[in-house]
Amino acid sequence: MQDILERLNAGEVVVGDGGMVLQLERRGYVKAGHWTPEAAVQHPEAVHQLHREFLRAGADVLQTFTFYCSEDKLELSGNVTDITGAEINEAACDLAREKWLKGSALVAGCVSQTPCYLGNHNEAEVKSLFKKQMDEFLKKDIDFFIAEFFQYVEEAAWAVEVLKTSGKTVGATMCISPHGDMSGLPPGDCAVRLVKAGADIVGVNCHLDPTACIQTVNGYMGLPEFPFVVLLSSLSLICRSLTRWDVHKYAREAYEAGIRYIGGCCGFEAYHIRAISEELRAERGFLPPASEKHGLWGAALEMHTKPWVRARAHREYWESLLPASGRPKCPSMATPEYE
Template identity: 40%
Template structure:
């Protein structure tokens, strides 16, 4: 099986999508805690979601262990330890990945030790607690990803810790137009991320498709100006939220967050457009984060099929526009071309609701 770096040289790599948020909607994760004990308590549910991403066309399945660090588990009053959650997450991701041609990515997330100013030794220890399982299971893990970082300083420490795994390293930040939470600009963050030596750098979560494209472009311009060729990745939010584009909180500042965002969810055709524009900007790893469901990942795989030289496994049942000409409803029969769906402007069906809301400017991180 070809590894991450080999695949990146051959064409775009498609990542998977939302785990904790999607599992919460299905009844297997607690909103608020967002901790991944489902890998131990409901492994079949987790495997099914991973399997849906694989079938949608994902080249990578990430270990479903977001927020599995000692500090975050204690805050969530979870009795399981980081090691046992990460081991179970490795087993589930590897088992499903073997059903196709997918890589397994070991996921590492920010730690409370950094926010609590406990010092670099404590920060490194908490990162090591997440990483050690992936090193132990190196035969089942193909590369590691540090994701959802709001501070470039913390990310730099994390990448330095991850280097001991001697695997390909990817890292992403949850930043938008204003840069990181310490005020470090998008451009400086991009250059510093690349200078960590990570093999793949980029963005994930908090901001929508349009905001992500704008930030991605600024990152690419900054890297080009420095002559840096590190490949870019992006795994954006699956909700439209233009009113938070110029905040540091992103969608977490919305009053609907996290339990009433359904009307904001992007359509598969908006994801088609995003995938093409992200690829044209230089992104070579494109997946999704909170709110990006299997059908969204399928849209990415279908949009980039020419560059990947293959269709996703689901193509027999779900071609991009379905088989609408075979419908028994005449008005549906006519909607068989992509041009119609790419131009359609979906309504919410709620006549008295505003298109946007007043943002709650609360820094939760």
């Protein structure tokens, strides 16, 4: 397979995978609040199944299930098992590289923000945590690195500096808004700092909706220093979940903004990734296997027994639909009971 930079520099669309931590929490494999990835060792079949679903939905990249896998985070989260960070990192790489998946997608080794940074801002200590993870990934020969979910550009830049010593491509994504990182540095300045640290790919992920994510990325792109491609992920949660049609719009707007690496984060399920793949089918030149029985824009509904459902089997219906929350007295629509 081509290196990710070769594909992006050729103008290809690269589809990322979706959110694994929240999906596994919903299925009972991850503890909410801690969000640490022991499941890669304890329940590898669950992690493997998610990889398969995202791959079938059209993902070109599978990220290792290593979110919050630095040793300090595992200790802080009360990891009382005998499972080490090294075991989790290595197992996660094996799962993404498993025989059934191998050769079908690029594998990205992922590191994320550390409690150590917030605790003491000790550059040497923080970098040592990233280097430990990097060395574990390199044993498994992952394709490239992603430093994801950083709120402070300083820590993200430290991660990039360490990961670049591997000689592999490095992407860096921050969970920031159009207002910038937690220290108040604007998105454009964050992007420049990441590039100067050595990042080949920069972008945003998590915390905000797709529209805000695209606005933030545009804050990156409005600079004369913009010589890099962009990785974009975003957020959907249970009661505020994006519909597949929302994701069609998100994928098109991201593509029109010049973004070529498009994926999902917390709450993004396989059908969201499938929607990205379907929206950009002309640009990619194919549909994913998960679209075989689905039908674009609900076309498969033409076979439904009820005429009012058959009437929904077209794009115009779903693009104009304004879904209700489905929840009685939804807070966004409720009226106060007292003045």
